[in-house]
Amino acid sequence: MRLTLLSIFPEYFDGPLRAGLMGKAVDAGVVSFDLVNPRDFARDRHRSVDDTPYGGGPGMVMSPGPLAEALESVPEPGRMLYLDPAGRPLDQDLARELAGEENITLVCGRYEGIDDRVAELFPLERVSVGQAVLNGGEAAALCLVESVARLKPGFMGKQASGEEESFSKGLLEYPHYTRPETFRGLAVPEVLRSGDHARIRDWRRRQSLLNTLKRRPDLLAEARLDKTDIRFLRSERTTRRGRNLALALVHAPVITGERKVGSTSLTNLDLHDISRVSRSYGLRGLYVVTPLQDQRKLAETLISHWTKGAGGRANPDRAEAVANVRLATDLDEAIRDMAETAGRKPRVVATSARGAGTAVPEDVRRWLSDEPVLLLLGTGHGLAREVMERVDAVLRPLRPFDEYNHLSVRAAAAVTVDRILADIF
Template identity: 60%
Template structure:
């Protein structure tokens, strides 16, 4: 396999590519490298490859001319990969796809980046090795080279080595041990000494599942889990972040379709379905908020039927969900309830079908950070959205479910399920 590396610093790679298995692969001809320096294609005596950015701003931008000529001179470039923080994340699956071809070209940017028109001249594949910024693409290119080259048949010596490591099965790798059997009081697990290869394989699978659940749970949905795997994980899953999340469904003050402030009646389906969502995701509680006495009495009668009356025996699962419901006159009461039981005021985040009155939106990642350290109250509105007096008291805002779509009229119970899943997503 041939790697064509376009870089201003070819010397960056020399030592790294001569070490270990990579060095042996180069010596045997299994892997080849060519380095193309854009400076060799500069047209002035200073070998200039960068210039100031149009529109102003700090730093310099790599020029098109030297890069175009550098890339045009590669006879068989294969996929042209541009290493950039804004690219598609490098994954094991991507590395496997690149390893299938005889050639790949890696373009290492420097300075503030590359003139964007290069992507209009060549079929570039933007790739990122992580959500961080490097001085240039060279270090990222080394990561990609190792990930791809080791999948070339013959590189690893025993090809099965590459198939038993992290991500090859969609999971993180199980822990490995070697001699001595006991080191400073720390022993190798008995299972690995048993000689029972079927049980060892099962133990390794379980350890991989545990490691992935603990450190990279977002990988699990795509890991091809079996029914046995799911059952194993169910027994390992802790309470998660859900215990810190509370939901409040506000029936007043809310807006009607004409923008007037008022109160709407609660519905049986909203109470039931959001309670079931709350129980399914292990939430701390679900507040039904209405200032109307008759509506609170109705809610008490409805929940009482399932938690204390005939419904409890008829459907214990429904009773378990409805037990999470708390009926309150106003949002302040819900906030006080949470502060009293958790010892701190919750972070109040609101979402509404309307964006009027919302400040800068809080992303789901930032809200998960809040959930990791404190209770969060997710406030949902009925009618045509929350009134301004509720919106202005929020600590954060989530955008509507479909913020860029003209039609944004999901039921509140559908919105609640989607938002909770985006925040907690079961194993995750």
């Protein structure tokens, strides 16, 4: 494999490309590198490779001329990659894909980036190694080079080493140990000293699952899991992040069909379906907020039917979900109740199908890590202004960029909770 690196600081790569396994791979002919400096193609006496941006603003932009000529000087460029934080994330799948190429050219930007016309003239694929801003693309290029080159046959002593590492099968790696058997009072797990290869294989699989569950649960959504894995994760699952989240289905004050502030009627489907969402995602529960006595009585009848009556005996799963429903005469009562059960006053977040919102699901997910959150769901045509003006934040609408944004409150509740918790647990 030949990799061509375009950089105005080619000396950046002198040490890393000659160190460790990479240096051995170069000596063995497994990989080879060409360094091309766009400054060598500059036309002025100062060998300039950057200029001020059109439209004004801080910083400089890499000029298109030297970059274009540098790319054209590469006899066999292969796939052309531009290291860019806005690009496709570098992961193990992309690394494997690139490892199948014979030639790759990497463009390392500097300053505020490159003139975008270079990306229009050449088939540059944008690749990102993370969401942090670097001084230039050189450090990112090294990450990509190492992740790709090490997958080439002959790079590592044992090809199995590359196959069992983090992300190779969608999971993080299991813990590793070596001699001495006991170090500062800590012993190597007995199973690894047993010589029983079947037990060791099973232990490593379980540890890999646990590491992924604790550190990167998002990976489990795409990992290849069998029934045994699912059973193990279910038994070992840590406390759900959703335990800090509760829903409040608000029936007053809301905007009614006449576009006035008033109350709406409780519906059987809303209570059933949103309570099931609450239970499925492990939330603290669902508050049904209504000041109307007849509606509260109806809700009590429905809850009793499923938790104490014939409905619960016929459908225990439904009874378990509906048991999480609490009634409140107004929003203040729901907030007080949650503060009492959670140990502190919750942050109150409203949902709406209108406006830009002041928060996104990631914000709520961050708040849930150390404080309770009460998420308000409006009925009718949405929460009244008096409610919206007193909340701590308003969640961005689910479909903010589409003309049609009229999900039922049941559907909106499910989608919103799933986006907030952002994992399969």
